[in-house]
Amino acid sequence: MAGSKYQYVKNFELPDPLLPGTFMVYRLDGHSFHRFSDEHEFSKPNDLRALRLMDHAAQKLMEEYPDIVLGFGESDEYSFLLRKSTSLYNRRQSKIVSTLTSYFTSCYVLYWPTFFPDSPLRYPPSFDGRVVLYPGEKEIRDYFAWRQADTHINNLYNTTFWALVQQGGETTTQAHATLRGTISKEKNEILFSRFQINYNDIDPRYRKGSVVVRTEVPEEEAPDETEQQKKKAKKKAKPRTRIDVIHCDIIKDQFWNERRILEE
Ligand SMILES: Nc1nc2c(ncn2[C@@H]2O[C@H](COP(=O)(O)OP(=O)(O)OP(=O)(O)O)[C@@H](O)[C@H]2O)c(=O)[nH]1
Numbered sequence: 001m002a003g004s005k006y007q008y009v010k011n012f013e014l015p016d017p018l019l020p021g022t023f024m025v026y027r028l029d030g031h032s033f034h035r036f037s038d039e040h041e042f043s044k045p046n047d048l049r050a051l052r053l054m055d056h057a058a059q060k061l062m063e064e065y066p067d068i069v070l071g072f073g074e075s076d077e078y079s080f081l082l083r084k085s086t087s088l089y090n091r092r093q094s095k096i097v098s099t100l101t102s103y104f105t106s107c108y109v110l111y112w113p114t115f116f117p118d119s120p121l122r123y124p125p126s127f128d129g130r131v132v133l134y135p136g137e138k139e140i141r142d143y144f145a146w147r148q149a150d151t152h153i154n155n156l157y158n159t160t161f162w163a164l165v166q167q168g169g170e171t172t173t174q175a176h177a178t179l180r181g182t183i184s185k186e187k188n189e190i191l192f193s194r195f196q197i198n199y200n201d202i203d204p205r206y207r208k209g210s211v212v213v214r215t216e217v218p219e220e221e222a223p224d225e226t227e228q229q230k231k232k233a234k235k236k237a238k239p240r241t242r243i244d245v246i247h248c249d250i251i252k253d254q255f256w257n258e259r260r261i262l263e264e
């Protein structure tokens with residue numbers, strides 16, 4: 001059937017497949033969260049509620065999309081690694097980016113009241129999304145190292161900045177000036193000598209960001225299952241997994257050696 005005379009316009013919709021056999025990293029970032037965090041009075045330098053909500057939305061996304069093998073979050077952003085061989089939506093770029101971004105955003109809004117029980121949403125938050133393809137394991141390791149190094153740099157800066165303002169009585173302009181041109185060691189020294197803060201004692205959640213991984217669940221760890229559920233679970237070829245949020249180093253080899261993240 002030829003369809004209607006209008007149908008030719010469909011030909012303007014071009015396919016946008018992502019190169020097969022490459023690693024796909026999908027990253028989203030809160031749109032204008034500088035304003036959003038102000039309007040919702042996020043605490044400075046880090047708002048635990050907001051970070052936990054991001055982590056929760058990331059876990060929900062990974063529950064929905066089994067092809068995501070790793071997540072990493074900091075501030076208003078999250079990165080997700082998809083299996084190299086994923087055929088999610090036939091690797092159609094816009095379909096993947098728009099659906100994942102929309103699902104994460106919906107989760108962020110749906111679970112907002114759980115994490116902000118005393119602070120209703122004042123306007124609808126939105127996130128941008130993108131996919132970047134990487135050819136090999138080295139680039140994937142370096143990508144995640146880049147994001148975690150960024151977490152460290154930003155957190156050290158923000159922690160020192162807000163200590164100068166909140167505890168040191170400096171104005172934000174003065175604090176900017178105090179920190180201009182300082183290296184990490186100097187920020188650590190300001191924190192320690194002026195505010196008795198040992199940077200390494202700060203919660204790893206803030207220093208390392210959030211790492212979301214699938215962990216295989218050994219059978220004895222699910223004690224409330226019935227015998228029938230246990231049998232059913234055993235029958236399944238795939239081991240059962242749990243989606244955990246941890247705050248560990250992902251720059252060194254150990255994390256990657258302990259897990260089979262980069263395997264098919
Ligand atoms: N107070 C506070 N602000 C936060 C927190 N997490 C993120 N933000 C804010 O969110 C911003 C995120 O930075 P960006 O993503 O670079 O900037 P943006 O304003 O979202 O702008 P675009 O991403 O370009 O749309 C930070 O600069 C902070 O203003 C937090 O835990 N506490």
Ligand SMILES: [Mg+2]
Nearest residue numbers: 029030031033
């Ligand atoms: Mg942003």
Ligand SMILES: [Mg+2]
Nearest residue numbers: 029075076077
């Ligand atoms: Mg950001």
